[in-house]
Amino acid sequence: MLHSHFILLLGLAAACLADDYRWPSPRYDHLEALLYEGRRSDGSSLSSIVHPCRPRPDTNASIAAEWLRFAFHDMSTHDVTDGSGGLDGSIVYELSREENFGAGFTSTLSDFEVYPNKYVSRADVIAIGAIFGVSTCGGPIIPFRGGRVDAWKAGPSGVPEPQQDLQTHKDMFTRQGFTTSEMIQLVACGHTMGGVRSTFFPALVPPGPDPLTPKIVNFDTTTEFDNVVVTQYLDGTTQNPLVVDSNKTMVSDLRIFSADSNDTMRSMSSAESFTSTCQNMLERMINVVPHGVVLTNEITLLPAKVHDVQLTFEREKFVFKAAFRLLQALNTPVNKQRTVKILWCDRHGNNKDCKGNTRTSMPASTFEEDPNLSPVTQSQGYSFINYNFVIPVDASASISKFWFEVDENDGKGATSYKNSGDGYFVEQDQILFVPTLSRTALVHNSTLERRGGGSPITGLVKQYTLVAAVRDGSNPSRVYMDVLDVAISGFPFPLNTTIDLQLNTSLTPTQGYSFYSGIIADTGFQLTVDIHNIAEDGTKYTEDFKQTTDLDNTPYVAPTNVTNTGKSPASSAWRLMDDLHIARLTVGTALIVGAMLGTLL
Numbered sequence: 068m069l070h071s072h073f074i075l076l077l078g079l080a081a082a083c084l085a086d087d088y089r090w091p092s093p094r095y096d097h098l099e100a101l102l103y104e105g106r107r108s109d110g111s112s113l114s115s116i117v118h119p120c121r122p123r124p125d126t127n128a129s130i131a132a133e134w135l136r137f138a139f140h141d142m143s144t145h146d147v148t149d150g151s152g153g154l155d156g157s158i159v160y161e162l163s164r165e166e167n168f169g170a171g172f173t174s175t176l177s178d179f180e181v182y183p184n185k186y187v188s189r190a191d192v193i194a195i196g197a198i199f200g201v202s203t204c205g206g207p208i209i210p211f212r213g214g215r216v217d218a219w220k221a222g223p224s225g226v227p228e229p230q231q232d233l234q235t236h237k238d239m240f241t242r243q244g245f246t247t248s249e250m251i252q253l254v255a256c257g258h259t260m261g262g263v264r265s266t267f268f269p270a271l272v273p274p275g276p277d278p279l280t281p282k283i284v285n286f287d288t289t290t291e292f293d294n295v296v297v298t299q300y301l302d303g304t305t306q307n308p309l310v311v312d313s314n315k316t317m318v319s320d321l322r323i324f325s326a327d328s329n330d331t332m333r334s335m336s337s338a339e340s341f342t343s344t345c346q347n348m349l350e351r352m353i354n355v356v357p358h359g360v361v362l363t364n365e366i367t368l369l370p371a372k373v374h375d376v377q378l379t380f381e382r383e384k385f386v387f388k389a390a391f392r393l394l395q396a397l398n399t400p401v402n403k404q405r406t407v408k409i410l411w412c413d414r415h416g417n418n419k420d421c422k423g424n425t426r427t428s429m430p431a432s433t434f435e436e437d438p439n440l441s442p443v444t445q446s447q448g449y450s451f452i453n454y455n456f457v458i459p460v461d462a463s464a465s466i467s468k469f470w471f472e473v474d475e476n477d478g479k480g481a482t483s484y485k486n487s488g489d490g491y492f493v494e495q496d497q498i499l500f501v502p503t504l505s506r507t508a509l510v511h512n513s514t515l516e517r518r519g520g521g522s523p524i525t526g527l528v529k530q531y532t533l534v535a536a537v538r539d540g541s542n543p544s545r546v547y548m549d550v551l552d553v554a555i556s557g558f559p560f561p562l563n564t565t566i567d568l569q570l571n572t573s574l575t576p577t578q579g580y581s582f583y584s585g586i587i588a589d590t591g592f593q594l595t596v597d598i599h600n601i602a603e604d605g606t607k608y609t610e611d612f613k614q615t616t617d618l619d620n621t622p623y624v625a626p627t628n629v630t631n632t633g634k635s636p637a638s639s640a641w642r643l644m645d646d647l648h649i650a651r652l653t654v655g656t657a658l659i660v661g662a663m664l665g666t667l668l
């Protein structure tokens with residue numbers, strides 16, 4: 068019963084999206100993955116840091132509150148009159164200011180540091196952090212648009228502080244584009260989680276016996292995102308230091324909440340009105356961006372998603388890899404009778420474009436996600452199941468397009484997933500990234516030739532030898548890669564440069580491909596490359612946005628009919644599908660490497 072109901076829902080969702088979305092839409096795909104899977108494509112999980120509504124292990128501070136406050140402080144220097152400032156990630160350069168002081172900010176910065184890349188800006192990560200924080204603690208799902216553009220230097224100051232008077236606060240919110248009533252709403256929506264710390268406001272919260280361990284007095288008696296901050300204020304039971312402190316200079320929440328004779332507070336005192344008001348106002352808050360920045364449409368959950376598509380060589384085999392992600396309603400078992408298969412057409416030869424046979428294959432593995440993957444997906448009532456395909460392909464035939472068929476084997480026939488059209492097209496096979504032949508090593512900078520822009524690299528750096536396969540016949544006039552890493556500790560500058568790849572004769576040509584390689588050094592956390600082949604006839608072929616995690620160790624997995632439901636995938640090739648533990652380990656590793664580099668610099 069549940070099952071057929073679910074299929075109906077999927078059908079509806081698919082119909083709504085049909086006109087808007089086509090694969091590949093790389094920015095959409097990567098924003099969607101971070102929001103709904105909570106992680107980068109190598110598995111490093113952002114959401115698991117905060118979800119489910121976790122306290123910081125060392126201080127018991129609310130991580131969700133720290134993330135929400137971080138977004139507010141980044142946004143709150145916006146000036147509507149000249150369009151400057153807004154959610155632009157400039158806060159990472161502003162943490163030494165009095166108005167942004169404290170461990171909540173520095174911890175949040177290191178939580179976010181490894182996530183930005185070409186398609187997901189640092190400011191988008193900050194916005195997603197606020198969305199995760201609110202939803203994981205029981206608040207509304209704030210609609211998300213991406214496309215924020217990062218600043219690479221500090222902006223003006225101007226974040227409100229509690230000792231300032233009401234007129235100053237009204238003026239600041241007017242500058243940011245909010246009325247007095249909206250100011251009241253925003254402050255109430257912010258001050259429903261977290262509280263005031265002894266370490267930064269010892270006059271408001273007296274320190275405990277150990278002055279280094281913060282004592283925290285919460286704004287209300289619940290840790291959840293709820294209307295209790297409002298009801299306790301209205302009924303006079305609140306312990307919010309910014310309302311009840313005896314030093315009347317410091318009670319900014321009292322001044323703000325009562326600025327319109329408590330009308331706004333009364334209007335948002337029910338659970339429903341609090342939730343809908345905050346959903347609206349926090350959406351507006353995260354969408355305050357500098358003039359000229361154009362946000363994407365809302366990033367909605369894709370009911371069926373193709374991801375991690377790659378044509379490459381693994382152990383001398385030419386393989387096509389693709390993963391197909393379907394929704395699974397929470398608390399319902401996956402239909403054990405379901406079969407999923409991939410179908411594809413040759414790119415070259417007699418069978419070109421399915422003139423003869425259509426080829427087909429079964430998944431190499433199946434992986435059900437942990438329902439805790441993302442608080443947003445979880446509160447929408449879904450989890451995911453992934454079907455991972457690893458197909459040995461004849462290189463002379465290659466592949467032009469593919470699609471999927473899902474049969475629930477319930478007598479209703481199979482459903483085809485064809486990218487709302489003809490199928491998923493493999494754009495080109497003239498230049499391919501080959502992770503299994505690529506390598507990384509930690510080396511001292513004295514052994515390196517410094518390439519690209521930015522400050523000199525000092526101490527230990529990660530050196531990547533990246534290998535691409537070039538199809539014979541294109542006779543490239545140039546093979547090169549655009550290299551980008553924006554996730555560098557402290558965000559001093561992006562690594563953003565171009566490296567030429569040379570024919571590498573120590574790698575034996577095979578199956579109509581020759582290998583090219585190039586070397587790049589990086590101190591960041593997320594190096595990605597776009598690899599280009601300019602053919603003799605001038606055509607430019609591009610392999611876009613290849614990740615460089617998991618090099619050296621991406622073994623070939625023979626396709627089998629075995630389904631590994633509920634277990635970690637056997638292959639590290641599918642490490643990105645792995646469970647949250649591994650994901651957190653990956654984050655840990657990145658941070659350890661970062662810390663190591665930091666120490667040695």
Ligand code: HEM
Binds near residue numbers: 135171267
């Ligand atoms: C006049 C405006 C505001 C003032 C003066 C103000 C002031 C403060 C102060 C003094 C703290 C305590 C910080 C600490 O001890 O670590 C705090 C915490 C917090 N603020 Fe505000 N705030 C304002 C507006 C907002 C807004 C609009 C939001 C978000 C929508 C927000 C979100 C938060 C959150 C979530 C915390 C708790 C942080 C934590 O527990 O780590 N604030 N605020």
Ligand SMILES: *[C@@H]1O[C@H](CO)[C@@H](O)[C@H](O)[C@H]1NC(C)=O
Binds near residue numbers: 124125126127280
């Ligand atoms: C955090 O909270 C737990 C449970 O309430 C408590 O046992 C622990 O001592 C607290 N830690 C700190 C650093 O306050």
Ligand SMILES: *[C@@H]1O[C@H](CO)[C@@H](O)[C@H](O)[C@H]1NC(C)=O
Binds near residue numbers: 314315317
């Ligand atoms: C109240 O707080 C203000 C701002 O921090 C401070 O300057 C003032 O001395 C305080 N007053 C009292 C009586 O503690």
Ligand SMILES: *[C@@H]1O[C@H](CO)[C@@H](O)[C@H](O)[C@H]1NC(C)=O
Binds near residue numbers: 300303328
């Ligand atoms: C607003 O509510 C607060 C807290 O209950 C109360 O102290 C204050 O007198 C109220 N102000 C007005 C104008 O009603």
Ligand SMILES: *[C@@H]1O[C@H](CO)[C@@H](O)[C@H](O)[C@H]1NC(C)=O
Binds near residue numbers: 526
């Ligand atoms: C290597 O590091 C040293 C300091 O350890 C620095 O002075 C030098 O500029 C660095 N060299 C390059 C090529 O980045």
Ligand SMILES: *[C@@H]1O[C@H](CO)[C@@H](O)[C@H](O)[C@H]1NC(C)=O
Binds near residue numbers: 553561
């Ligand atoms: C990297 O460089 C390209 C080309 O110069 C530029 O368009 C792009 O904005 C740069 N990206 C970043 C993050 O600096």
Ligand SMILES: *[C@@H]1O[C@H](CO)[C@@H](O)[C@H](O)[C@H]1NC(C)=O
Binds near residue numbers: 504505532569
């Ligand atoms: C050629 O490839 C080998 C094997 O990956 C690598 O060790 C070597 O550094 C590469 N040569 C160049 C010039 O990149």
Ligand SMILES: *[C@@H]1O[C@H](CO)[C@@H](O)[C@H](O)[C@H]1NC(C)=O
Binds near residue numbers: 429627
């Ligand atoms: C795998 O499935 C195919 C098609 O369903 C079947 O023909 C084949 O015998 C199966 N192979 C194994 C090893 O079970």
